[in-house]
Amino acid sequence: MMKQTKHIIFGPSAAGSLRYIINEYRLNQDVISINDDLSNGPLQTIEDRIEFGKKLINSIDPDDEEFAKYVELAIKSWPSPENFTDCKVILWHCENAPEQLMLQMAVKQLQDFEELYEVALDNKISLARGTGEYTPEKLGSFIGTETKISLERKHELIRNWNQTVQQNGTLRIWKNEAVVTVDERYYDALLLHNCKNEFVNAARIVGETLGSTDQLLSDTWLNYRLLQLVEMHKIQARGNLKQLRSFEVSLIQ
Numbered sequence: 001m002m003k004q005t006k007h008i009i010f011g012p013s014a015a016g017s018l019r020y021i022i023n024e025y026r027l028n029q030d031v032i033s034i035n036d037d038l039s040n041g042p043l044q045t046i047e048d049r050i051e052f053g054k055k056l057i058n059s060i061d062p063d064d065e066e067f068a069k070y071v072e073l074a075i076k077s078w079p080s081p082e083n084f085t086d087c088k089v090i091l092w093h094c095e096n097a098p099e100q101l102m103l104q105m106a107v108k109q110l111q112d113f114e115e116l117y118e119v120a121l122d123n124k125i126s127l128a129r130g131t132g133e134y135t136p137e138k139l140g141s142f143i144g145t146e147t148k149i150s151l152e153r154k155h156e157l158i159r160n161w162n163q164t165v166q167q168n169g170t171l172r173i174w175k176n177e178a179v180v181t182v183d184e185r186y187y188d189a190l191l192l193h194n195c196k197n198e199f200v201n202a203a204r205i206v207g208e209t210l211g212s213t214d215q216l217l218s219d220t221w222l223n224y225r226l227l228q229l230v231e232m233h234k235i236q237a238r239g240n241l242k243q244l245r246s247f248e249v250s251l252i253q
Helices: 012-024 046-060 065-075 097-109 136-140 151-167 188-194 202-211 219-231
Strands: 004-010 030-034 087-093 116-120 171-175 178-182 235-239 247-251
Touching: 004 012, 004 097, 012 030, 012 136, 046 065, 046 219, 087 097, 097 151, 097 171, 097 178, 151 178, 188 202, 188 219, 202 219, 202 247, 219 235, 219 247
Parallel strands: 004 030, 004 087, 087 116
Antiparallel strands: 171 178, 235 247
8 A cells, every 4th residue: 555645845935836736736745834933032832832832922913813723823833743654754944944944853863764755956056045935836847856865864863953952052053064053133233234214114124124134034033133123222112012913123223
């Protein structure tokens, strides 16, 4: 009996694209989306991450119940071994901190499975920062190209994951072909650089910052850091700070 194939990929955008092309190819295969951005927050336990998620929500918009539910479900999207029994598992990833950490975490969670495969997408060729920037058709061209994750590769990925967890950091980036733990203020200088002497919508500052870095990261983290800069009196703000599109920021004159 042929084993069921399950694909694991980072983020709803990439998962939607892969799901679409798999349906177009009439393949009876499942796509599981890991929506938890592991490049920020603690990594020790899911419980720690849920607490961190609540901290982010409370600092951004404590009244947004829908967003709070999304964050908790994203964190709980880590793969559980019991959901992959007798399956062929294919892990899709690009070279960026969220996806490499997802790969390491998933291999750690599923390390006892023999049928673990990967599709490693080359950012340098595609110029995409992550799988979510690939079209369905482009992702489809990689279906069937997966390679089996060897025992040595498993050990390497798990070792890298354990090392990152032990560093007990809050923010991680992709640098020199590896995940690197950095100070949580890492993007503050870039946020400040994009602020103006006049008031500008905060969503625009976050968007410009996302567009001016080669790192893959969430706007939620940048929103959080922007509010931290307001609290530290590095910038000034006006409007409703609970909604990114409802407040403006400027440099302090």
